[in-house]
Amino acid sequence: MLAGVKFRNPVIAASGTFGFGLEYRQIAQKLGGIVTKAITLEPRAGNPMPRIAEVCGGIVNSVGLENPGIQRFKTEILPRLRNLKSRLIVNIAGSKTDEFVQIAEMLEEDQITALELNLSCPNVREGGVLLGQNPKLVKNLTSAVRKRTRKLLIVKLTANFVDPAVTARAAEDSGADAVTVINTLFGLVLDENGQPLLGGRTGGLSGPAIKPFALFCVDRVAAAVKIPVIGCGGIMNGQDAYEFLCAGAKMVQVGTANLITPDRSWKIVRELAVICRLKKSVQFKKVRKARCKK
């Protein structure tokens, strides 16, 4: 359950790491839900290649929001996602409040459960991170979208140079139903000549390398807000997911792990179920309380 909506299990495929759910529908069906790649008002070509670099314990990407735009998403992609048995969450991005509002208004289809506002993409210079770094902007944007949609509203926060507990409160105050914590961290990868390796010059770090920091953020945000927190960052297996739930997350998102094997999120669902059964259906609230006392 997330803000009154039932999910079949607590594992969601994170934005940008499961396409639009078309490639592996059979896996998408079994998860709690999937978040689409970010959709913008106009089509975007994205950044030049290369868009990915492997680093110790993670990857740095600079895809740059390549997507067909909201119109084509509605006409070409949404119809193919009909009858999906799991929850469909659409990740939306833009550089101005107005763009987010326009997109939100266009996404009324019943098959969509939630909108996830991407205020945290490090790969778009004009908006993205700047929006998510400023609590005032988070507030304005969230309340503007809130007024125009009845869907579940999730705000995806950044932890780049900003305290996500502060922006999470801003989102909560303006009507967000949940927050996703965290998006990728800023990253720079240099080649042997000291030049940027990625086509977008800088990118976003994800994978196991960010897990301890992501856990830290989830713990912190969960203590600061009453709305549910969706934990994300470096979850590679059931144990990782379990730790996020212990840290205060209601649900989790899995990103990088999907790139390694497409059914990895489904494997995490099963591993998590086994762990929870072994721990005799733990009450995560209790675990959290016990830890906070220490």
Next chain:
Amino acid sequence: MNPATSISASIIRKTKLTSEIFSLWVKPENTESNPAPGQFYGIKPPDNADLLLRRPISVADTKNDRLRFIIRVTGKGTAALSRLPAGTKIDILGPLGRPAPLVYNKNVLLCGGGVGIAPLFYLARILAPSNRITTIIGVRRAEDLILVNDFRTLGARVLISTEDGKKGIKGILTDLVPRILDKMAEPVIYACGPREMLKKIDEIAGNLPVWGFLEERMGCGTGICYCCGIRKKTGGYLRICREGPVVNLKEVDL
């Protein structure tokens, strides 16, 4: 459709082909994999935090249910794979990508630069019974040559270019292409190698279609991360791992 689950495969035989290139015959467990020429597998380097992603490697040949990969050591992942002894189990995902189109009763020209010749061998084996095949292999040094006799065994005509001039003609592969094309009626061209080589061959070929085997750094290899684009002439990108890796070079901006 791309598989969602990876499979375990044991290394049956490992051979060193040159100082940098090795060959792996692997046997996938409990599955039938029927890759087509041009398709590739994502091979997971042995467990190591530094090596998170799979390495895309083309199918160089098959026999019954076994797969052959021919790999050049270029960095950490391929080096780690090169150290695995026969008997080791590796985790592979595939077959991935769109296969090369097959032709019948044609004059086929295969152009392989360096280790790029590897995927063309599997293609040649499938095409050989029903086509006339000419292969050009281009390498820097004569000792980098691989698969020459294997192509000859298939009945293909083989031409060689080496930059050191110790085998075949002295020069680069594309020096040979115009001469060969002049003498071929309605050729069908397949090419695999560095981007500059593909570009040059496409120019030389003029209006003839060239099926290029493309490479790019990949995240997933399965079409879900959009990390592996190549610019389309009509605008936007196509995903090399999904709409490729074999594409008509006339349709993309190299």
